Amino acid sequence: MTQRGPKATAERNRTLDLASALVRGAVAAGLGLGSLTVLVMVVWISSPYPDSGPGGVLRAAAGVWLLAHGAGLVRPDTLSGVPAPVSMVPLLLVLGPVWLAHRAARDAAEPEEGRPGPSRAGAFCAVTAGYLLVVAGAAACARGGPLRPDPDTLVFPVALVVAGAAAAGVWTAAGRPFGPLPSWSPLVLQEATARTLFRDRAEAACRSAAAGVTVLLGGGALLVAVALGRNAGAAQDAFLGLAGDWSGRFAVLLLAASLVPNAALWGAAYGLGPGFALGTGATATPLGLDGTPAVPRFPLLAAVPDQGPGSLLNGAALAVPVAAALAVAWFTARRAAPADAPRAQAWSTRETVRVALLAALGCAAGTALLTAVAGGPLGTGALREFGPVWWLAGPAALVWTAGIGVPAALLLRLWRLRTQGWAWRRDVPEADVSPATARAAAAAAARAAATATAVEAEAGRKAEVAAEAVVGRRRRWWAPWRGRGGASGAAGDAARGGGAAAPAASSVPAPGTAPDAAPGAPVGAVGPGTGRGDAGFEPYDFLPTDPWHENDFREARWASLKRGSGGLMADFATDPGDPGDPGDPADPAGPADSAFPTGPAGPADPAGSAGPADCAAGRPAPDPDRPGPTP
Numbered sequence: 334m335t336q337r338g339p340k341a342t343a344e345r346n347r348t349l350d351l352a353s354a355l356v357r358g359a360v361a362a363g364l365g366l367g368s369l370t371v372l373v374m375v376v377w378i379s380s381p382y383p384d385s386g387p388g389g390v391l392r393a394a395a396g397v398w399l400l401a402h403g404a405g406l407v408r409p410d411t412l413s414g415v416p417a418p419v420s421m422v423p424l425l426l427v428l429g430p431v432w433l434a435h436r437a438a439r440d441a442a443e444p445e446e447g448r449p450g451p452s453r454a455g456a457f458c459a460v461t462a463g464y465l466l467v468v469a470g471a472a473a474c475a476r477g478g479p480l481r482p483d484p485d486t487l488v489f490p491v492a493l494v495v496a497g498a499a500a501a502g503v504w505t506a507a508g509r510p511f512g513p514l515p516s517w518s519p520l521v522l523q524e525a526t527a528r529t530l531f532r533d534r535a536e537a538a539c540r541s542a543a544a545g546v547t548v549l550l551g552g553g554a555l556l557v558a559v560a561l562g563r564n565a566g567a568a569q570d571a572f573l574g575l576a577g578d579w580s581g582r583f584a585v586l587l588l589a590a591s592l593v594p595n596a597a598l599w600g601a602a603y604g605l606g607p608g609f610a611l612g613t614g615a616t617a618t619p620l621g622l623d624g625t626p627a628v629p630r631f632p633l634l635a636a637v638p639d640q641g642p643g644s645l646l647n648g649a650a651l652a653v654p655v656a657a658a659l660a661v662a663w664f665t666a667r668r669a670a671p672a673d674a675p676r677a678q679a680w681s682t683r684e685t686v687r688v689a690l691l692a693a694l695g696c697a698a699g700t701a702l703l704t705a706v707a708g709g710p711l712g713t714g715a716l717r718e719f720g721p722v723w724w725l726a727g728p729a730a731l732v733w734t735a736g737i738g739v740p741a742a743l744l745l746r747l748w749r750l751r752t753q754g755w756a757w758r759r760d761v762p763e764a765d766v767s768p769a770t771a772r773a774a775a776a777a778a779a780r781a782a783a784t785a786t787a788v789e790a791e792a793g794r795k796a797e798v799a800a801e802a803v804v805g806r807r808r809r810w811w812a813p814w815r816g817r818g819g820a821s822g823a824a825g826d827a828a829r830g831g832g833a834a835a836p837a838a839s840s841v842p843a844p845g846t847a848p849d850a851a852p853g854a855p856v857g858a859v860g861p862g863t864g865r866g867d868a869g870f871e872p873y874d875f876l877p878t879d880p881w882h883e884n885d886f887r888e889a890r891w892a893s894l895k896r897g898s899g900g901l902m903a904d905f906a907t908d909p910g911d912p913g914d915p916g917d918p919a920d921p922a923g924p925a926d927s928a929f930p931t932g933p934a935g936p937a938d939p940a941g942s943a944g945p946a947d948c949a950a951g952r953p954a955p956d957p958d959r960p961g962p963t964p
Contacts, residue, residue, distance in 0.1 A: 350451035351459045354441035358463025358499070361437035365430045366471060369401070370394040372587075379580035385479070392478025395471040401426035402468070403490035403706065405483035411712075419480065420709035421720065423591035424598075431498045434464055438502025453503050461499045465492060511536070537668040538688050542695025545661040545734055549700060552653030553600030554593070560600075560636035568635035575630065589632050595720070596633050598707035601700070602721035604653030605729040609708065610722060611637065612715040619647045627715035654733035661696060661734050662741035665689045669742065670749040679750060682743065689742040693734035701727025 373394040377383055385393075396406055406419040438460040444450035451459070468491060472482050504510075511532050514523050525531045561568055572589075576582045599609045608618035615624030621642040628634050638647060665688050669680040680688070701723045708720015 347451060347455075350441075351455050354438075354451060354456045354459035355463040357437040357441050358434070358460035358465075359467055360463075361433040361460075362430075362464045362467035365401075365433050366395065366398050366467065368429070369398050369426075373397065376580060376584045376587075379583075381578055381580070389478060392475045393480055395475035396478055396480030396482060397426070398430075399468070399471055399475060399482045399487075399491065400480070401430055402494050403427075403486065404472075405486040405709075406480045407483055408480060410479060413713075415713055417712040417716075418483070418710050419712075421592075421595065421711060422706050422709065423588070424594035424707065425591040427494075431494065434460070434495055434498035435502040435505070437464070438499040439506045440502075442503045442506035453507060456506075457496075457499050457503045460502070461496050464495050464499070468492075468495070533668075534684070534688050535691075537665065538691035538695060540668075541661045541664040541688070541692030542699060544664045545657045545692065545696035545730075545738075546699040546703070548657040548660040549601040549605075549653060549696075549730070550594075550597050550703075552604060552656055553602070554597035556600035556604060556650055556653065557596045557633070557636050560638070561633075564635045568632045571630050571635055572632045585632070592633055595707045596636070598704050599721055600636075600650075601653060602704055602707075602726045604650040605700075605726055605733065606651070606654075607722055607725035607729050609720055610718045613718050614715065619643050619650050621647075629711070654730065655737060657696065657730070658693075658734045658737035659741055661692045661738040662689065662745055665692055665738070665742040666745035666749060669746045672749065676750065679746070682746075685742055685746050686739055689739045690735060693731055693738055696734045697727045697731035700730040 370391065373390055374387075377387075377390045383390075400406055400419070400422060403422055408417045408419055411417050438456060441460050442450060442453055442456040450456070468487065472484075472487055475482055511526065514526055572582065572585060575585050602609050603617060603619065606618065608616055610616050611622075611626035611628055612624070613627075615622065615626035617626075617638055622638050622640045626637065626640075628637060665685065669685040669688070671678070704721040704726040705723035708722075710717045711719050
């Protein structure tokens, strides 16, 4: 009655895992809120003239924490009495909450040792629910503070940001798989993601798009830094004028640091061409600043250009989108023509153009999304429009990256294919090699290992035979690779010399004998005919004979040829008694003799003379008078 079954234990473990994931989400939200609250409390404590008590500071910290998730705030205490919206999100503060939610979901989805973890959907829902519970509590706490959250923004984008970070954490715990898509998705997309080629092209497009967005951000930050350097005096005056004590200046410095990514995006939008709005009646572009800007007194805003038409230095900002387009083209060309892959695996022109266009589209989408959150209203009236316009910055990024990136990608592809050697540089990591290439390389490595083993065995046998070679044997000047031994050598010499029998000696010299040494010269002889004293003489090693037509070696050669032919060669007999067997010594015209001919008979080598393989194997030379097939 009291014994627990395995089903009850599994259900209990699943419930505990979901509860643990819920707690993880709540703890992640609490850590983010607590760290920001501590920072605000330190600034409040160090302030000599605080405007509110600890309760107001806690409510203000909760409001700032919600602002870091994308929530809109409302400032009720204004000089005009009309509540002013504050929707510009400091992007540096977004990194903390997003990373905490991502890490909580990743840890909750990973299985523990000894038992399986919760399902991916369960971990995602539990972590998101736990995090949003803390968000709801913080919104209730900040309702009566100086920065009150807008209830409409708690669902979008706060809940969307938390859910996206949790989904990314679960995806990371699963190994970052790409597909298959859910069953409710369109069938065309499911079939496309099931193809390896589509996944490779999509991955290349995403990487190229990310490179383009990164270059845009870096170029925008460089523009802001250069502008602040040129207007360092105005930035210093604004910084010192906002606060007179060190605690206030520290708070201003923290606020400026949290808005640095926003300033980089403003610079990127400026370089793209549409620029950014400085109120309802002013827009700053490389062509100039039109209208009367409503600029607050803030250090980062000292980088805003002066009124009037732009100069040549302002036009230099157009180099930022050009660099982003070239980055997209370079990353696309690296995948279109990898340096360590065969030429046949290079992408076609159509594929390169398609991937470059997809990368440009992704870069435009990322730019539009980031510029949408980089700006926002800071009040009513003239400050309702403040920052870059996302629906202009996104299309501008698409025009720049597609107009320059696609032709540049094609030119880089041709440039990387310009040489016959093909592998002119090794700048592609091994992870970029396709699975088909990896499998082909593995098969080639296996065949090479098998061939190396056979070669080593054959070389060992050659060495054994060579060790028994007779010292002082003669070398044929006209065919140093053709050996003669014993009766075969004598018969061959008699046939070539008009019947005069020559001494039975091998044409393979002993070690230390010069190539042009006289017949019968002793080993190591030095003289006019040895060539030992000639300039540039290099000693050589002798070519040992080997049993080329033995059964083991012949079968190994035929098996290797059969494997390499792809199934086109027929099987050969393995019975030594079979007349057609390649290892039958009695069959001079066996498959091996016909498969490995020594060449047509010539004047110096008439038909019927002993071949190198016959002499090496120790067979007698075939009789010229006996009819038989010509080798």
